[in-house]
Amino acid sequence: PAYGSPQHGSPTQSSFPTFDGPGEDGHSVAESRVLIIMTGGTICMRMGKDGYVPATGFLDAYLKPRPSFNDGSPTKCLPVMTDDETEVMLESLRTPPSKHARRIRYAILEFNPLLDSSSINAKGWGEIAKSIKRNYTLFDAFVILHGTDSLAYTSSALSFMISNLGKSIILTGSQAPMAELHNDATDNLLGSLIIAGHYMVPEVCLFFNHRLFRGNRATKSNAHDFRAFSSPNFNSLGKVGISTNIKWNLVNRPSTLAPFSVQTSLSTAHVACLRIFPGILPEMIEGILALENLRGLVLETFGAGNMPEDERLMTVLRKGVDNGIVIVNVTQCITGSVSPLYASGTALARAGIVFGLDMTTEAALTKLSCLLAKPELTVTDIRRQMSLSLRGELTEQSATSFSHPNSLLPPKLSRLTALAYAIKKGDQKSISSVLKESNEFLLNEFDYSGNTPLHLASTCRNIDILRDFLSQGASVHLRNGDGRTPLFLAADAGIEVNVSLLRESGAHLHTEEVEHAKLKLKTLKWDQESVGSLQVPNKVLYPVTCTLPRC
Ligand code: ASN
Secondary structure (H helix, E strand, O other): OOOOHHHHHOOOOOOOOEEEEOOOOOOOOEEEEEEEEEOEEEEEEEEOOEEEEEEOOOOHHHHHOOOOOOOOOOOOOOOOOOOOEEEEEEEEEEEEOOOOEEEEEEEEEEEEEEOHHHOOOOHHHHHHHHHHHHHOOOOEEOOOOOOOOHHHHHHHHHHHHEOOOOEEEEEEOOOOOOOOOOOOHHHHHHHHHHHHHOOOOEEEEEEEEEEEEHHHHHHEEOOOOOOEEOOOOOOOOEEOOOEEEEHHHHOOOOOOOOOEEEOOOOOOOHHEEEEOOOOOOHHHHHHHOOOOOEEEEEEEEEEEOEOOOOHHHHHHHHHHOOOEEEEEEEEEEOOOOOOOOHHHHHHHOOOEEEEEOOOOOOHHHHHHHHHHHOOOHHHHHHHHHHHHOOOOOOOHHHHHHHHHHOOOOOOOHHHHHHHHHHHHHHOHHHHHHHHHHHHOOOOOOOOOOOOOOHHHHHOOOOHHHHHHHHOOOOOOOOOOOOOOOOHHHHOOOHHHHHHHHHHOOOOOOHHHHHHHHHHHHHOOOOOHHHHOOOOEEEEEEEOOOOOOOOO
């Protein structure tokens, strides 16, 4: 597949007759084919006697009359595979040419019945996945129209159900129906079509209010605003404005040599979700864990993954784990991750409860349902996979070393490891290439051993490395896993020139540390007033309150 944006000169490649009719300037205009799968939701609703209800006939009622969705060319029928594996010819429309000289031709496959998304379940997710699979080779991309209430559950579920995706799948809906004069449906649908028709983003995405999110990172955060969705723990994948900007460095791509496939069943009947609250009783948790057939539980805990310190609660949870139930700890907070920061969270991990890190509840529940439906996985496999990123749904951080010492190093840690190796070898060429390649400032980050690159350079005989790091703004004040600064390490190693350079750069010792340094470097004057003035340009001072990764 071709990845890239029109701005980079590689628009979506279609396996279809790519050119269809002249554009305004008489030149041929490329055409992409998109299948819209209409499942229901406010976007297609009309007012009934008891409130909004989904209505059929979306293409005829709302898209045909709108010039931005219909360029007025004679309609054309496209082959579409339906749920009973029969091919039907569906009427399609096409948009006028975009500024990238591309039209989007689309057909709509309407589900029967159309749903308010609050009624969708695993069967509905299976139907969506099957429709995509049946039509995968017939279309360049897929747009799913869906209600907003459970949109983040559906986009999360599909992300886990689909493997080796090579085309864009974009879910959208609206807060106000297309039938209303002032609506967000037009923008959401047109934005989704534009991305689907121009860019190959091979992920299950959620597009809303001009933003493209990874589907399993999004959550509905507002019941009224047009800005209904957010992605609190992961940046959006792109934005549609005057121009469309896709953040290609964030986009996941299939990396295995395997064909597109879908898993169509999920074990939603075997999972539950429980929000911890002050005063929760052990019997309440016990009641849920005793449910017949329960195999997975998502616990929404406080803050960084804590719950009331009550031995009776722990006993009940431990019993659930021993009975083979996969219990996953996610935070009730909108933003942030669970971690072994507090004793209470650590006790849960020790009891065999899995850290769900920064997964949303929607992602945790659907991932668990998906994994539990795979007969080849053992409970241990599932527990392990719940803490790993399968589709970019969580950020593997310090918890990786806490619960999964054997898993692959996250990219930042592996860069820091490469840097540490190069510093030890005095290899300045490799040092600068690692630093250049990284899009974040690595010099104030801690490696697996709890040291910053400056700590490592402070005991190196090659003073040029130390000088180079200081001139790039490395902080002299950060303390390593043992609570030591680079200056202390340089003094302890007895390297006088490094000590002098660090002190010139503003480094200093605590009074208790001075005695130790005096013993090591007898010839140096250690009164604190003799600290040299800052000679290093662009110095950035970082606070010393950092959390150190510990194994
Ligand atoms: N109740 C509607 C649904 O989820 C809400 C919406 O789409 N805005 O189907």
